Amino acid sequence: MTVLAPETTTVQRMREAFADTVNARLDTDPRLAVVLADISADLFARAASRHPGRVVNVGIREQLMMGVAGGMALTGMRPVVHTYAPFLVERAFEQIKLDLGHQGVGAVLASVGASYDGSGMGRTHMAPGDVALFDTLPGWTVHVPGHAAEARRLLGPALDGDDRVYLRLSTRGNAAARPVGQGMVVIRAGSRRALGTVVAVGPVLDRVLAATEGLDVTVAYLATVRPFDRAGLNRIAAAAAHADVMIVEPYLRGTSAHEIAEALADRRHRQLGLGVTRDREVRGYGAPEDHDRAHGLDAEGIAASARGFFLA
């Protein structure tokens, strides 16, 4: 099995990569519009003066932000809606459901903050449930890039389309960009006697690689989690001696459990999902790394779970 080497690294952060890409496209694509609720307005200030009608800041009004996106899409425009994850996805969730999906129109929703990038701000600024919420709605593509270059690459086609896309940007990530837009890719292949497969979603890849070093497993990478690459997982899992799968997701634990169950419905397997704990609210501030430890998402925690699962 081929092993993919990392691509060139960049130091650019995802949020800036997102803003750069959208700003450049505003100059060339008259269909594109940006809808903001104060957050990141500074990143689009220059574009707002060049294209005043297509950069709309509604103030701190997230319900209106999503309604405006739906209305603009109804007139044939391609809205990009952006704010902090809990305010983008959770605060006005019915607007996402009705003003976009039910109207049969699309938009690109790009969040920052992820599960706990802003850990010092506490629970109000954390959104580990965002991907699970999109999972309740049909027709959404969900991208969870692990590198700024990946975010850029996933954003381009999203801006061209007219479908519903959620782009989950994070300050966390991996040292190198990996291939995206083509389903699940093998990063480190196990032997023919491999104990199973570990799927790393977006920013957790480097931690997963460190955690599984020395363990005979295949490590696969996934930056687009909806639609889920069931065929790809089935193929990768089938190549190992055991079809057991551990998935590490940087958001709510077990969010993709049902997808893995579908992907491997044709073979006996065990599965384990790691992610942000569901059963309690972690009332801590500190740094994101502190929260990794609390949820068992640091390399050490992932390693302990992997040994427990694959060597059991």
Place this chain on the structure above:
Amino acid sequence: MPTRTLSRYADLPALIGLLTGDEKHQAAAVSTLDVLWVLYDRILDVTPETADHPDRDRFLLSKGHGPAAYYAILAAKGFIDVGELRRWGEFDSPLGHHPDRTLVPGVEIGSGSLGHGLGLGVGTALGLRAQGRTGPRVVVLLGDAELDEGSNHEAVAAAARMGLDSLTTVVVDNQSASLGWPGGIGDRFAREGWAARTVNGRDHGALHDALTAPHPGRPLAVVARVAPKE
């Protein structure tokens, strides 16, 4: 010609009767009947032939409840077949108890959950403005109880400050808001910078005048007062 036989205001009770069983009495009591008729008969520049034209006027029924008068008028104006009215609410009927824009020609938004139409209307007006389409009007119809939803107030404040003069909100006021609107509904809009007019919601001439008098640089709110819900 079948399309001409049921196309007048006087035909609306019969058309609503196709939906509801009989009930000419109930038809006349529908709070939105007159304002919808004035809009589709005299105000909105949209026909079945232009229902997808980018420069058409848009009508967004935010208050999706009780769409019988809406469907009746869409049938009277030829957007939907009169025969469809009889199958209202059946599984495979395009006409449900709340309208779905993907199923009904001429319906601009799917509604039912209150408080979504005005935000969509602001976005529609902004989208048209961004494309240089200054001709089309965007008219959103709400109920007075629907104004309870906070989402409307986000839209009311922003629309005026953005100077969206292509946007019109019609609030059909049958005094059904549980906690009321002391001081009147028009006042809420006027304070936010809208041109606000309150008229008798059964008076076609007054509705027409309120909907057509100029309001440069400001969105327009027309409060159409009708008798309280029985």
